[in-house]
Amino acid sequence: MFLGITNTPRDYAWGSVTAIPELLGRTVTGAPQAELWLGAHPGSPSVVVNPAMVGGADTLLDWIDAEPQTALGADRTGLPFLLKVLAAAAPLSLQAHPTPEQAREGFEREERAGVPIDDPARNYKDPFPKPELVVALSERFEALSGFRPVDQTLAEVAVLDAGSGRLGPLTVHLQHGLEDTVRWLETADSSAGAIVQAVSDLALALPDDALTPNLATVRDLTTSYPGDPGIVVSLLMHRVTLAAGEAMYLPAGNVHAYLDGLGIELMAPSDNVLRGGLTPKHVDVPELLRVLDFTAYPAPVLTPEPVDAGVERFAPDGVGFALLRVSGDGRPVGLGTGGVAPLVGPSIAICTAGAVTLVGAESATLLRQGESCYITPDEGDVTVEADGGSGIASTVFIATGA
Template sequence: MVSVFKLKNPIKHYDWGSPEWIPKLLGLPNDGEEPWAELWMGVHPEGPSELALPTGFVSPAPRLLPELIGLDPAHYLGEGVAGEFGELPFLYKLLAAARPLSIQAHPNLSQAKAGWDRENSLGISLKAPNRNYKDLNHKPEIICAITPFTAMAGFREPGEIIKRLQAVQKVPLALGTSLQVAPLISALEAPVPEAALQGFLAALFALPAETRQALGEYARSRGNDPTGEYAEEWKYAAWFAELYPGDPALIAPLYLNLINLKPGEAMNIPAGILHAYIQGFGIELMANSDNVLRAGLTPKHVDLKELTGILRFAPFKPEIIQSPGAENSPGLFRYPSPCREYSLYRMSGRGGETPFPLNGPAIVIVLEGELIIPAEKLRLRQGESAFIAFGSRPVFSGNYTISIADTGGSRSV
């Protein structure tokens, strides 16, 4: 019985995408008309993977990965995953950000269910621009860099934010006005960090338009000084001011941690953590959800009240997970993650034969070289991917580096 299925995956074209990274990995020409932002692998209804079925597959022949799994969930997913989730529980992506994504956070399970029920009771269409909850699921995620990757994630300590704001509190501007950030500093001086950060966010979004514009002017004036205090923060704030003039979140680098991932490094983003991917090419793995609440750097809907209800108002800086280089450590490496829905791995082979070392179900994508699966008469070249059914353990050969999404580290061997 066939246990490995080559996939054809949908491409998402968003304005923040790159014209280069995804086409280059796939070996495809870029038509130049739209940026290539994401490649989706999985069963999400907004972008399910198609199947390249082998000759002689038993009828009825499914066209999509969710249709294949639906034929026999216990077989393709395993009884444990099928019983607990009912479907492949993760969404696996390539993400190519030439420009920053919106600042955002995701709900936990109870928040997602409550929000879904509430918006349904209000009759808000799933396609409505003010719809926050697209499903009942949470959306923890992990991002792993393919190229150098810059992001913002988690609130800084209130004292750190105050230091960055004090530097601009009394700066005079050409029009004779000043940067009125005193309300932000006052909020951050609350004795309890959670109250300080919540008050700060409310004060930030309450800033009058002239103060927002003044902050943008000041950011642009500081952005070209690589030697000044907090130069990296102001470099990105200046860029944000050009992209989203008047957006209060243009000073996000002052209150969120700037994270620079080297290729192969990763970080986990739990529910309730403000974050934004700024620039770079990476692998993103998450629970199968599209629930997003935005907090700036976007023309899309920002629901501050709902956002406040799901945010974790506490200082948080993600741990950077470092992996050994494929050339130095052939074999399997797991990126630790606290989620039952998924685990992310990197695996390399340099000749010889190796049984697939995980139980699955899993999706693999080739990052370098060529993966050969002799029993399935399948060759996967760079950028190609496949779904591996539960418990099938195909034998791999070839020279390759692959990324693997598997369902939960506790189910691997």
Template structure:
């Protein structure tokens, strides 16, 4: 096993305290949006003890680290990428490509001479990017499109050219390609969704809120909030047409390739195929390619895909998404005393608040000698390469076949993580708390 230090990102939409609080570090002066754990070339996760990056460790012996099966199926790279993610503000309206679209887009931008890491580049690798978000706090998101008849109901009481045009076009959105034509129209230069038109639409939502006549306070509050930050952005109208999703701690939602989405607030664990391909269409200061999004997005009006937990053992819940690259499992060790409360702060920033005292962490080693039968070691279901992170409490992790010059036993506290190679076989855990594992199913 190898302890990991994740790679931090500082996007403007991140929180200054959610991830630092979870990791037990000081509040950051700049927003911390994500921490990556994987071997993607653009997010160099490092090993604590040796200082080398995880990618290099895998390159030294891909068979031992990944196993023959994964090496054959995915090549000499870890197929999944795990992230801590903490939006304090809305992320961009975005979709992720399929493998075919990613390959085509990557080659096209190479031919155009756009540097792989350039700000105006969309395709940074050739992989698809299905993903799943597991909520650590209350987590808000927009995922996919509402059924058109429901969207029409939300227009009741709204005035202005954009609202009137939407009423007419939503009647046609039930026919084949109707939603695609509607969203394409919103981004068209001849659309009434000009800066003035969008501002008028948002003002009408705000007025409806003040009158107390809103059919959906959540939607009108979202539009008002977005309009204050992204004045005149037609992406605000697209967000109005999308499904709002509220996750409680311990719940998960799956985002397939081509599905439009935007995370809004909270703290969560995000797991995905190892890719950084993002096609954006609004609500961002980053590079936007709305024409490309309209071209590749899925425009079926379907409910979000919530992932229910399977229960392979008394202590573990497993979240299986329809993706070959990743699965998540959460193990709650018996008699767990170190429970933690995840909560939203009033400013909608997710923050982790542990109820475990510092004394519990210091005295854990001596406590292990007095553990009851209820806290004996349990086997963590799974095989192959894995990344594990402690979500609460203090967890002792052991492997049955440690590698030379690596640990066979480590103690993890909240926010600490390890990489376990395929050659290390069974993983057993004991202690009190929760442990999340990312692996390939």
């Protein structure tokens, strides 16, 4: 079965006013629209377009709860992913996610302590990890992700300091390593606060032609979040710019913050976020430091694997989900000759450009730009046919198991 689904975008303050409505072909309301959730997460389950197809269930979660074998197949008890359209017009919080072991231990610890599940100060809403990947839809998708080698940060600190001597303490901590530096900044003692102010002052005073991507980020964050330790932590991180179609993967322990852009995000269906700044929300510094991976890695770009004509698969190891991207150039194709998307268990598709027909073992459906559907396992692998002869390029993303 191909079941049409939709949802109402989340109105988080950092969201873009226009990006999601333009993608979905909806009216721009003037309010921010940050995330469109496609899945069965109880926080915002997808709405069923035609409830009569599934016995009157209004949401995907309702149907799965009522008829799990029909919805998911006899061997599956829940969706292993949450698919999102994300549109950032301002920085998201600096954050990291736990490993499976850390999530389970943290959840059980807060359960024993009697912390209400809806308490804003609760860190672990569930006992699961939250690995995630994002593929850029906009021409540029800007983010901070992962720690870079310390020598790169030291070089930019030297440019920023320009002989003033104000950043000497930061240089000393960096020479002791990333963990020492982040711990000092996040504990927010008076010396760390003075460094945040000094970095902010010096970045604002730099001429535009002296700004590197990281120093430009510092200047932007200084304006948005004055006095926040995340301003200086951003100097320790990779400033990542994804072009449309490029992707990155954010594993457990990876410190990151999306800055600007429209993308498709796929993650495990968890709410476990440990924040480190750039937010008015709860920040638990000891817990954040416990889950952070302080290893300096290259920028975490994720390269897709080609699996068929026009079909690419983004699939990090060990996460239990994969994202397929199927692209067509708008030329006519005969039925059955389009790219074949290999699916594992229940899946969700969203068309982000043009129009496509999804052909499964039992039925078929047409998806136009902005439309999405849930795919039951009995459809098997799905052939994706472009809207032949239209001359309009098409793209559909399909979240599935791995």
